[in-house]
Amino acid sequence: MNIEINNVNKFYGYQKVLDDVSFEVKPGEILGFLGPNGAGKTTTMKIITGYIGMDSGDVIIDGKSVKSGETKSSIGYLPENNPLYLDMPVVDYLKFSAKLQGVDKEKIESKVREMIKLTGLNKEKHKLIGELSKGFRQRVGLAQALIHDPEILILDEPTTGLDPNQIIEIRELIKELGKEKTVILSTHILPEVEATCDRILIINKGKIVANGTSKDLRQQAEGNNLLKLKLEIYDSNAVVGKLKELPSVEDVVIVNDKEGRFDIKSYKGLKSNREIFDLCVKNNWPIEEMIPIETKLEDVFRDLTMN
Amino acid sequence: MDSILTISKKELAGFFESLSGYIVLIAFLGFTGFFTWLYGSDIFIRKQADLVVFFSIAKWTLFFFIPAITMKLISEEKNTGTLELLLTKPLNESQLVIGKFFAAFFLVAIALALTLIYYISISYLGKVDHGAIISGYLGLLLFSAAYIGIGLFASSISKNQIVAFLLALLIGIFFQIIFDILGASISGVWGKIFDFLSISGHFDSISRGVWDTRDIIYFLSVCILGIQLAKENLVNRK
Numbered sequence: 001m002n003i004e005i006n007n008v009n010k011f012y013g014y015q016k017v018l019d020d021v022s023f024e025v026k027p028g029e030i031l032g033f034l035g036p037n038g039a040g041k042t043t044t045m046k047i048i049t050g051y052i053g054m055d056s057g058d059v060i061i062d063g064k065s066v067k068s069g070e071t072k073s074s075i076g077y078l079p080e081n082n083p084l085y086l087d088m089p090v091v092d093y094l095k096f097s098a099k100l101q102g103v104d105k106e107k108i109e110s111k112v113r114e115m116i117k118l119t120g121l122n123k124e125k126h127k128l129i130g131e132l133s134k135g136f137r138q139r140v141g142l143a144q145a146l147i148h149d150p151e152i153l154i155l156d157e158p159t160t161g162l163d164p165n166q167i168i169e170i171r172e173l174i175k176e177l178g179k180e181k182t183v184i185l186s187t188h189i190l191p192e193v194e195a196t197c198d199r200i201l202i203i204n205k206g207k208i209v210a211n212g213t214s215k216d217l218r219q220q221a222e223g224n225n226l227l228k229l230k231l232e233i234y235d236s237n238a239v240v241g242k243l244k245e246l247p248s249v250e251d252v253v254i255v256n257d258k259e260g261r262f263d264i265k266s267y268k269g270l271k272s273n274r275e276i277f278d279l280c281v282k283n284n285w286p287i288e289e290m291i292p293i294e295t296k297l298e299d300v301f302r303d304l305t306m307n
Numbered sequence: 308m309d310s311i312l313t314i315s316k317k318e319l320a321g322f323f324e325s326l327s328g329y330i331v332l333i334a335f336l337g338f339t340g341f342f343t344w345l346y347g348s349d350i351f352i353r354k355q356a357d358l359v360v361f362f363s364i365a366k367w368t369l370f371f372f373i374p375a376i377t378m379k380l381i382s383e384e385k386n387t388g389t390l391e392l393l394l395t396k397p398l399n400e401s402q403l404v405i406g407k408f409f410a411a412f413f414l415v416a417i418a419l420a421l422t423l424i425y426y427i428s429i430s431y432l433g434k435v436d437h438g439a440i441i442s443g444y445l446g447l448l449l450f451s452a453a454y455i456g457i458g459l460f461a462s463s464i465s466k467n468q469i470v471a472f473l474l475a476l477l478i479g480i481f482f483q484i485i486f487d488i489l490g491a492s493i494s495g496v497w498g499k500i501f502d503f504l505s506i507s508g509h510f511d512s513i514s515r516g517v518w519d520t521r522d523i524i525y526f527l528s529v530c531i532l533g534i535q536l537a538k539e540n541l542v543n544r545k
Contacts, residue, residue, distance in 0.1 A: 079388060
């Protein structure tokens with residue numbers, strides 16, 4: 001199912017938390033929703049699920065507005081902090097969720113079993129939810145979101161509080177689900193987005209500041225190529241002079257005079273590796289290190305969200 | 308309708324899983340039993356085979372116990388965030404509140420059903436006016452429905468259960484006593500209005516076996532108003 005968010009504005013009191021937000025998500029796509037705390041990620045997700053309203057604009061899911069209330073059954077939602085009934089046993093809770101979602105009575109048992117298997121809750125299924133560790137609770141939250149086989153999954157920080165193994169498991173699960181479903185997940189763990197999402201949306205102060213694949217975003221932010229170079233030489237100034245003469249090199253900075261470390265910045269769109277290598281060979285300067293510095297998603301994120 | 312039932316069943320099961328259901332039942336039976344059979348102007352002092360004592364005691368026990376039952380119904384969902392889970396499922400605010408109402412109503416009905424043993428006992432002690440007793444029980448059910456409505460409204464106001472409990476008592480005391488006193492001490496139109504607002508007057512006439520549609524309309528209006536306001540409070544989160 002398609003999700004279209006059209007010019008959504010939302011105020012909390014006088015504070016504008018969403019400022020003309022528009023984007024679209026297609027079936028089979030996993031959209032990563034990034035942004036600093038308080039940027040409006042959770043608010044956007046709550047609006048898509050229909051839990052809170054908007055002051056203007058609309059969210060259209062498969063041709064229907066969320067305001068109609070008819071879209072709820074096609075959405076599986078894992079809210080932030082994963083609220084659950086702690087005094088309910090896992091199985092009872094999943095049955096309760098299935099009933100509310102309108103799963104056929106005959107199918108409830110088998111659905112619950114399927115979810116327990118899918119999320120690996122078999123050993124814990126008769127425990128009270130309150131007795132489970134955070135990782136298992138997260139699985140219960142995911143199981144209740146998936147129980148009616150929704151076409152859309154909205155996951156608000158699905159991996160917070162999990163250990164590294166659990167994070168990888170949940171990620172794999174989301175990837176698997178994302179093959180056929182429309183998935184929106186929010187996080188502020190950047191490697192997670194790169195690992196799981198097809199597309200990234202960065203939101204800051206209620207505005208969308210970037211929208212594209214992680215590769216797109218990196219290229220967008222990538223200005224000049226940077227290289228770290230370490231040579232086994234002692235006359236740094238002479239080296240700098242010669243490096244600067246290279247056509248692709250814009251600037252050279254001596255990082256450490258005695259160790260022969262340099263930072264080399266090339267002109268926009270040019271790579272200087274080869275020329276530097278040739279120069280070093282010609283002058284017989286043994287290269288100890290030559291490290292390209294990639295623009296990381298972290299840098300893109302900082303660039304876009306820091307003022 | 309299915310969703311309402313699902314909510315009611317879950318809530319009712321919750322009362323008994325958390326023991327609060329049992330505590331309410333035992334305390335209700337303990338209080339009413341003690342005052343009906345053992346203490347004060349009890350049945351043996353009155354020397355009449357009726358349940359007048361029980362009905363007037365039940366009026367006060369329910370007054371305190373219903374807020375204790377209703378206080379967590381909505382405020383807890385708000386506090387733990389589970390309200391978000393519920394309302395993002397195909398369930399609207401009215402269905403949620405009505406489901407909760409029936410859960411509380413059913414718990415009170417169980418408590419009242421258990422006191423039918425008093426009825427059976429007195430029917431061995433003398434000639435009983437069955438009509439008055441049945442009328443009294445129906446009156447108690449209507450009375451409870453009104454207070455559950457008030458309790459749900461109070462519970463929808465705050466995330467804090469204690470606040471919800473105290474607020475329900477505060478609103479309740481107006482209906483239970485204050486309107487009655489105002490009605491008696493003020494003359495004219497206002498006196499009549501306060502008199503009509505007092506829950507005690509309506510309940511007393513029903514528990515004597517006098518049925519008047521105005522009494523029934525009164526109880527149902529308070530109940531529906533409470534439910535409606537609770538629903539509005541939930542809708543207003545948006």
